[in-house]
Amino acid sequence: MPYIANRVGAGEEGVFCLLQNWIAQARKDGKEIINLGVGSPNRRPENPILQELLESAKEDKSYEYPFIDPKLPEAIADWYKDRFGVSLEPENQVLPLWGSQEGFAHFPLVTMEQEDLCILPDPGYPIYHYMPNMVDGHSWNLPLEEKNGFMPDFSGVPEDVAQKARFLVLNYPNNPLGVGATLDVLEDAVKFCKKHDIWLIYDNAYCELAFDGFRPPSVLEVEGALDVAVEVNSFSKTFNMAGMRIGFVVGNERFVKALGRLKGNIDYGLFMPVQKAAIKALTHPDRDAIIARTRQMYQDRRDAFIQSAAEKGWEVIPPMGSMFIWTKVPNCDDDVSFVEFCIRETGVVVTPGRAFGEKGRGYVRIALVREPEVLAEAASRIAEALGKWACARV
Numbered sequence: 001m002p003y004i005a006n007r008v009g010a011g012e013e014g015v016f017c018l019l020q021n022w023i024a025q026a027r028k029d030g031k032e033i034i035n036l037g038v039g040s041p042n043r044r045p046e047n048p049i050l051q052e053l054l055e056s057a058k059e060d061k062s063y064e065y066p067f068i069d070p071k072l073p074e075a076i077a078d079w080y081k082d083r084f085g086v087s088l089e090p091e092n093q094v095l096p097l098w099g100s101q102e103g104f105a106h107f108p109l110v111t112m113e114q115e116d117l118c119i120l121p122d123p124g125y126p127i128y129h130y131m132p133n134m135v136d137g138h139s140w141n142l143p144l145e146e147k148n149g150f151m152p153d154f155s156g157v158p159e160d161v162a163q164k165a166r167f168l169v170l171n172y173p174n175n176p177l178g179v180g181a182t183l184d185v186l187e188d189a190v191k192f193c194k195k196h197d198i199w200l201i202y203d204n205a206y207c208e209l210a211f212d213g214f215r216p217p218s219v220l221e222v223e224g225a226l227d228v229a230v231e232v233n234s235f236s237k238t239f240n241m242a243g244m245r246i247g248f249v250v251g252n253e254r255f256v257k258a259l260g261r262l263k264g265n266i267d268y269g270l271f272m273p274v275q276k277a278a279i280k281a282l283t284h285p286d287r288d289a290i291i292a293r294t295r296q297m298y299q300d301r302r303d304a305f306i307q308s309a310a311e312k313g314w315e316v317i318p319p320m321g322s323m324f325i326w327t328k329v330p331n332c333d334d335d336v337s338f339v340e341f342c343i344r345e346t347g348v349v350v351t352p353g354r355a356f357g358e359k360g361r362g363y364v365r366i367a368l369v370r371e372p373e374v375l376a377e378a379a380s381r382i383a384e385a386l387g388k389w390a391c392a393r394v
C-alpha cells in the first residue's frame with residue numbers, strides 16, 4: 001500500500017468513536033438526543049451580513065481567484081482600534097485566515113523546525129495539540145489548574161523547556177474552561193515570552209462572548225506585546241459565521257508576513273462573498289448591537305442551564321465567557337463513563353474533559369448550542385439522573 005505519513009495520526013480518537021456508538025444506542029432505546037457535544041453555532045448571521053454575502057455571490061467576478069480585499073484588513077484594524085485601543089498597520093500586521101483553525105495548523109510551519117518544541121495549554125482546544133505534528137515537533141503541556149483559577153503558572157515551566165520552546169499558546173475566554181483572563185495575566189505571558197525569546201500566540205476567538213459585564217482584553221494591549229505576540233480571532237462565534245470559514249491573525253509584522261508568504265503557496269485568499277460579509281459585519285453601524293445580541297443570547301442560555309440545574313440540586317459554576325460550561329463529574333474522575341451515563345440515561349450528549357488533554361480528566365464540557373428551553377431541559381434531565389450515578393467505569 002502507498003504510504004500515509006505518521007503525522008496525520010491514526011484516525012478518529014477512541015473517545016469520539018465511543019460517543020457515536022452510545023448516541024446510536026440511546027436513539028435505539030428511544031431517547032430523544034440533545035447534542036451539546038460540539039461548539040457549533042446554531043443560528044445564521046444577522047440580515048445585513050447575510051444580504052452582503054448573497055449580493056456578492058451574484059457577481060461574476062466573485063468566481064475569479066480571490067485576492068484579499070484591502071478593505072478587510074482595514075476593517076479589522078479599525079475594529080481593533082475601537083474595541084481594544086490597539087493600533088495596527090492593515091498591510092503589515094493583519095492577515096485574514098480561512099478560520100482561526102487554519103491559522104493554528106500553519107503557525108508551526110513558520111515558527112518551528114523538525115523536532116522543535118512548543119508550549120500548549122492543558123486542557124486546550126484540540127487543534128493546538130495537533131500543531132507540533134505538522135512539523136514532527138514536540139509539545140510541553142502547561143497545566144491550567146482549578147486551584148490557580150485555570151490561569152497559567154509560568155514558574156512551573158522547566159528552564160530547559162522555556163529555553164527550547166518556539167511558541168506558547170494561550171486562550172481566554174477559554175475553550176473548554178469558560179474562564180476569562182485579565183490584562184495582568186497577559187502581561188505575565190508577554191514577559192515570559194520576551195524573557196525566553198519565544199512567540200506568544202494568543203487565541204481571542206471568544207473575546208466578545210463574555211458575560212456579566214466582563215470585557216476580555218487583547219494581548220496586544222500589553223505594552224511591547226507586538227515584539228513577540230500575535231493574536232488570532234474569528235468571525236465564527238462573534239457573528240455566527242462558523243460555516244463561512246473566516247478568521248484572522250494580527251500582531252507582530254515578521255510573523256504575519258512569514259505566514260502570508262507561506263499562505264501565498266497554499267491559497268489565493270478567501271471566497272470574495274465571505275470577505276464582503278466579514279467587512280460588512282465589522283463596518284455596519286449596528287456592529288456593536290449585533291455583537292451585544294449574540295453575547296446576550298449565550299448569557300441567557302448559560303443562565304437557563306445553570307438555573308435549571310440548581311433547581312434540581314445540581315450546582316454548576318457559571319462560565320465568565322465562551323460558549324461552554326465546564327463542570328466536574330460528581331464524586332468521580334471518570335469523565336468518559338459519566339458521558340456514557342448521561343447519553344444512556346438522559347439522551348444529553350456532552351464532551352469528556354480528557355478530549356482536551358490530560359488535565360481535563362474528571363470534567364465534562366457542555367456546549368451552549370441550543371435555545372434556553374432545550375438547555376434547561378438538558379440540565380434538568382442530567383440533574384434528575386444524578387441519583388443513579390455510581391461512577392461505573394466503562
Ligand SMILES: Cc1ncc(COP(=O)(O)O)c(C=O)c1O
Nearest residue numbers: 099100101125175205234236247
Ligand atoms: C478556542 C477556539 N479557537 C479557535 C476556534 C476555531 O475557530 P474558527 O471557526 O475561526 O476556525 C475555536 C472553535 O471552536 C475555538 O473554540
